[in-house]
Structure formats: structure tokens, C-alpha cells
Amino acid sequence: MEVLRLTSRKRETYKIQLDYSVLWECALGIAAITNTPLINTLEKPLDYWQGIKSSLPNDLLKHLDYVERNNTWKALLQLLHKEKFSNLSEFTSYIQDLPDNDLKFVCLPYIGMEFQVIRQKAALGEDSAIDEMKILTSGNPFFPRYIEFISHSNTDNLKKHLISVMRGWYEDVIQKDLKKLNTILRTDYETKKEMSKKMTPEELVEWATGGVTYLPEPTMNNVLLIPQYIYRPWNIEADIEGTKVFYYPIASESISPDDRYAPNNFLVLKYKALGDEARLRIVKLLFEEDRTLQEITNQLDIGKSTIHHHLKILRAAKLVEINESKYSLKNKAIELIAKELSHFLNK
Secondary structure (H helix, E strand, O other): OOOOOOOOOOOOOOEEEEOOOHHHHHHHHHHHHOOOOOHHHOOOOHHHHHHHHHHOOHHHHHHHHHHHHHOOHHHHHHHHOOOOOOOHHHHHHHHHHOOHHHHHHHHOOOOOHHHHHHHHHHHOOOHHHHHHHHHHOOOOOOHHHHHHHHHHOOHHHHHHHHHHHHHHHHHHHHHHHHHHHHHHHHHHHHHHHHHOOOOOHHHHHHHHHOOOOOOOEOOEOEEEEEEEOOOOOOOEEEEEOOEEEEEEEOOHHHHOOOOOOOOOHHHHHHHHHHOOHHHHHHHHHHHHOOEOHHHHHHHHOOOHHHHHHHHHHHHHOOOEEEEOOEEEEOHHHHHHHHHHHHHHHHO
């Protein structure tokens, strides 16, 4: 159907916000070391995490075990979003001074503006509200149990735990590399800030996260991008009031900020993926339209296992994705390559 457009309004999108802090790195480090099912997939090897655990005092190890059982790393992240904390002391003082019901309200997950009253009632310990929040978040792997835990927690004990685990991890793990971490995070933040002048918000999100396509949502007016080193290669997505949050993995070039010749790891992956005739043929086929594995195989007259291998490489480079059993080209990612290369050459 043809559409005659009689509007001058541009399609609305979200605004980008950028932030960085070693306090985010601290909370995410606590989350990483207590995520046993995922720890083998993190960039830092298992012996790195085992080495950290062997060096920690028993009191901190007990708090980390408590984090693993109750997912209190989520509470730390929620609390960090409430103010701009310049140091650990400000953050722990904020937790200590927060009224009991406010603490629980902040720690409970945000699930939409229309459910804020239910969230408030759950913070007050109303069983019907707690049950409703658990039902509304039943698709999340840990939210229902976490909601139950936060709503029924003794706030004095919860405060002591959150302050102790945050302070312990900061002093025993973060502080020895504080200057280096600050430099790395600031470098990545500054890079994204500079690129935000050259990219649309949606392009910046896809570039910063290494391939996440995030389209505007009705109630999400902002996207907050926070660089993190400890959880690479994972992106962590979260929601707060009116804002989608991505704790995204810093680019490899940010780890060595003085090396002007270090390319972004995602840029390298993309060029490697495109540096093959068969894969370029696949890209052109998918540029024309979405196709199944069988359709691509028929078009190129190449073995299905070989085509699957090429598609795996293109997907790893975040140039191709699967939608309803068909492979799709991520056109925005292709378009961004020229900007990414220009950024690298001119830095």
C-alpha cells in the first residue's frame, strides 16, 4: 500500500545518556563472581576468579555467598542509579540514611510506570502486592524469588550486608587497580561521547554494545550507556524509571588508551567476517531479502554445513541475525562500518 506522508515530524527516538564510575564496576564485579552458571563464559579466565576468591577474607566470602543466594547485586545496581555518587563513602552513607520503606522500594525491580503503586505496596510488605509483582515478573529467571526476599528482608540486616559487600569488594579488589580502572572507563566513556555527535542514538547503542538493536519503546525516553570491564563480553540490560540501561563491555582499544593503533575488537571482527568471497555473497543475498539456510544454500550451490559456518562468523560479528527461522542482514551495522573505520583512522 502506498502512503502519502503529509507530516513534517521526524520519527521520535530516545535520548542517549552516558555515565561511568568504578562503583558500577564494583557492583558488577560482585555480580560476576557470584554468577556461577555464567562465570565460565566471561572473558577473564576461571583461574582469575579463583585467585580473587582465595585472597578474600572470610567475612567478605560469606557476604558473597549471601549475594549468590539472594541476588543482592541487583539491589546495589538499583541503588547506584538514585544519585551521582563521587566515591564509596557517599554511596554507603546514602544506603545507611535511606528510610526502610524507601530502601526496599528502590531495591525492588522497576517493571513499568503503571505498576509503581504495586511496587510501593510490596515495599511495605503487602502480600497481595508481592504476589502480583512475582506474577508480573514470572518470565525472569530470578525476579520472583528476589522480590520475595527484598520485601520480607530485615532492613537493618540488608543495609549492613549491602554496605559490607560493597566496601569489602572495593577495598580488596577495586582499590589496587583504581587508577587503571578509572582511566580505562573514562577513555571508553569519552570515545562514546565523541561518537554520539556523529551517530544517531540507535546507531550509538548498536555500536557501543557490539550489535544490540534497541528500537524506541513508548515509555523509555532515555538510554543510559555505562561502560564495564569486568563482565566482558556480556552486555547487561536493565530498566529504571523512563530509562533503558546498558552496562556494555568496553572496547579493546580503551584498555590501552595510549596505543593509537589499537583497533576496536568489534571492528576487527566485522572486517574479518567480510574478508571472504562466500560471506560477501551471503551478505548481498541477505541485503536483498531475508532467507532461510536452505535458500542461501540453493543460491550459492555450497554445502549446507559450509554455509552454516559462514553464517556463524557473520553472526559473531553482529552483521547477521536470525528472525523467525530466517537470516537477516543487520543493515545498520553494515552502514556503521565506515564511521567506525573513520573513527579509528582519525583518533
